[in-house]
Amino acid sequence: MSVGIIMLVHTALDRAEQVARHWSAAGCPVVIHVDANVPRKTYKAFTKTLGDVPTVRFCQRHKCEWGTWGLVAGTLSASELLLAEFPEVRHVYLSSGSCLPLRPVQELVDYLAARPQTDFIESATTSDVPWTVGGLSDERFTLRFPFSWKRHRYLFDKYVDLQRKIGFKRKVPNGITPHMGSQWWCLTRQTLSAILEDPERDTYDTYFRKVWIPDESYFQTLARLYSTNIESRSLTLSKFDFQGKPHIFYDDHLQLLRRSDCFVARKIWPQANRLYDGFLRDPEGAIKMTEPNPAKIDRIFAKAVERRTQGRQGLYMQSRFPHEGFEHSITSGRYSVFQGFSDLFEDFEPWLAKSTGTQVHGHLYSPERAEFSGGQMVVNGALTDSPALRDYNPTAFLTNLIWNTRGERQCFQLGPADETAPIWFIAKDSNAQVSVISGAWAVPLFKSNRNFADLRQEAARLQKLEAEQLKVLRSVWAKARIRIWTMAEFIEAPMEPLQSIIDEMGQHALRRLTEAPKMADLTGFGQFLQNLKNQGMHPYLMGDFPVSPPGLNQPKPPRKPYLVQ
């Protein structure tokens, strides 16, 4: 008993020859179907080079175009010839010219001999599998497809639309249930000859002639009628990408293919010399009886598909530049933005760095320069503090920073004066955690030693800017985790909000903050605000501050700064 091989060949005939010789040298008869599109001269030369191998035959040629009946017709002709010419064949293995046997042929023969009644053919009903690419699943079997998908895509699509519109439906003959699966199968003589000699074969052939991609459904459907024992998987390792195009194997896949223990792999790059040399050698060592195990290869190709369709989140580069709204995630990692905290607390940045272990920057969008942590001029990825470069593309600056520091959480300060900050971008980013103490910008003004007229003007400017920022942060499109307190609200119980912000950052296991940042001395701040009001500028973003009662010409002893426990 032996295994017969059918090879469907259309290019790389030299490789096909090599593989055919390999099969027949191991005692497997081979029937080759050469695409009728191959020029007659080339075909003749090809048959001649294989003329010295007695167990290689060539069957009648059909024109094969992807997705059409030709491939099935070729397979049928080859099967008929193979079964007729080589009566000792029990299993028939369908392969292509770019298939490569990975294990010694004897192992395949033994494997099949141990399963004499089993048909290896992937076969599933259309409703159960998500394989179909391009939206045609059931309709493959109920519509007609007279136009070539490759050459006349427009007509193909329009004709499908038309049939859908008028509700055209073909009848499936004799109540067979259409099944689909990989076109590379291995059937027993019993099953295959039953399909070939079926009295109804003409009916089925006529029907499948107009089915879309019949090579993935003809045998898969009919085998269900006759087989006693279907093992629904393909013995050929064949991976498809997101467009339904087979992945190609190269020299650097050698080890992977070796370890996969699959019998045959498809498709091999014709110039992958190391693969052909490595696998078409005479077997050495003991015969293995292991089951194929393509899991590792599966993972690699699944990853490739994921990369092509999902990409790396938050990466903007020459070949990934998503439209707004199609990014999946617009930055590559979580980060925190603080507004007003470094105004209200004197040592907020070092405190935050210490209590969370994150990278804490100053005002990244300060008009003077990007204030990177520790006063650095250049940070990860050679990102510089140059304000002109930053403001040339402020969102790229942010996405670059977050991408360059993957794995390390970034925190930075924001203020109303940082006008170039991409506030909309941050507000829409679900990776951003934004905490705002509104009106805290007044504290540095209050502490500064400037003329009141200037202060009043500056306060008015900052209040306007911050009001605009808050509008953005409160918009319905904001997806960031945003918390806004007025200053008055915040200083009533500062520890609670701080604790929840830091808990949410999740840098450490939950524990209570032991040390609080030092709050600026706010004695007289209420009066300062009142003075602004008296000058006609109405500060409202900080909430209500009582005007502390003025002592009778006696300055009160300086209060201890707010220390919160």
Added chain:
Amino acid sequence: MSIFQSYRLRLKRKQLLIRAFRKRREMKSVVDRTDNILGDDILAFTTLRNEKVRLPFFLQYYRDMGVNHFLIVDNDSDDGSREYLAEQPDVSLWSSKHSYRRSRYGVDWLNWLQRKYGEEHWCLVVDPDEFLVYPFCDTRPLRALTDWLDASSIRSFSAMLLDMYPKGRISERPYRSGQNPLEIASWFDSGNYSISRNWKYWNLWIQGGARARMFFQDNPEESPALNKVPLVKWTKKYAYVDSAHMLLPRGLNLVFDQWGGEKASGVLLHTKFLDTFSVKAAEELKRRQHYSKSVEYLAYARGLNEDPELWCKWSEKYINWRQLEILGLMSKGNWA
């Protein structure tokens, strides 16, 4: 509106092709070996001027990668580049004494050569200081890539320009002919690129890197474009608009995915910053034959006089393509 715009771009493309046709007479054939080009050969197109010291390694690099024939326009070299190239068995050489600037930096010349010889070939347009790196380039020849692109019905392949520079001053380590320039200029900036879309030509406009960091801190809008589409399955209808940065028809510029995925892409390692650079910059400044009245070279000259070091603490040392992939500068896409 969009029909109107498509039509305008069509006219623009025709105009570029006519321009290339007119400019063909500016080139004189020195050695024509184009008869040796076979049906599916991969062709490289280059213009150069006084690059002899770089040529041996350049040719070897691309020969090893699988380029079958080089079509080179020599813009009036006087350092022996022409004689050297004329001797190479896989080079066809033209020479031109005409203005590099007025041939739009050589684009017109190459558009003509590509139109004439590039039909249905994979064409690679690179300068002698640019070295292509693509996914799996250490184990798979360029042919594997072009076959895969063919099978995927992709006609253009993106490779962004990545400026390489040495550690220390540029003049510190002299470059010897035949040496791999990456031994000297082995550092690059990994994460300071800014990208915007050009809606007219559909391409991305990438700026940044070491050049922007060092020379264009105050006027970033003038920093050079880094987006390139150097590898194209050519037809007579195609034309480069602007160096290898963008093409017409503009569909060829869609080398990036717009729905969140990644397409396959490579990198052109740009080894401009060797000790040969300062001489070159001074000369180019005098000739004024480069973009926007050589604003780029002016900026360099300013920078180099102060003798800067391009290297910084966060520079990355080049290892291989996988490193560039991890850093997000290029992608395997769905090639596995």
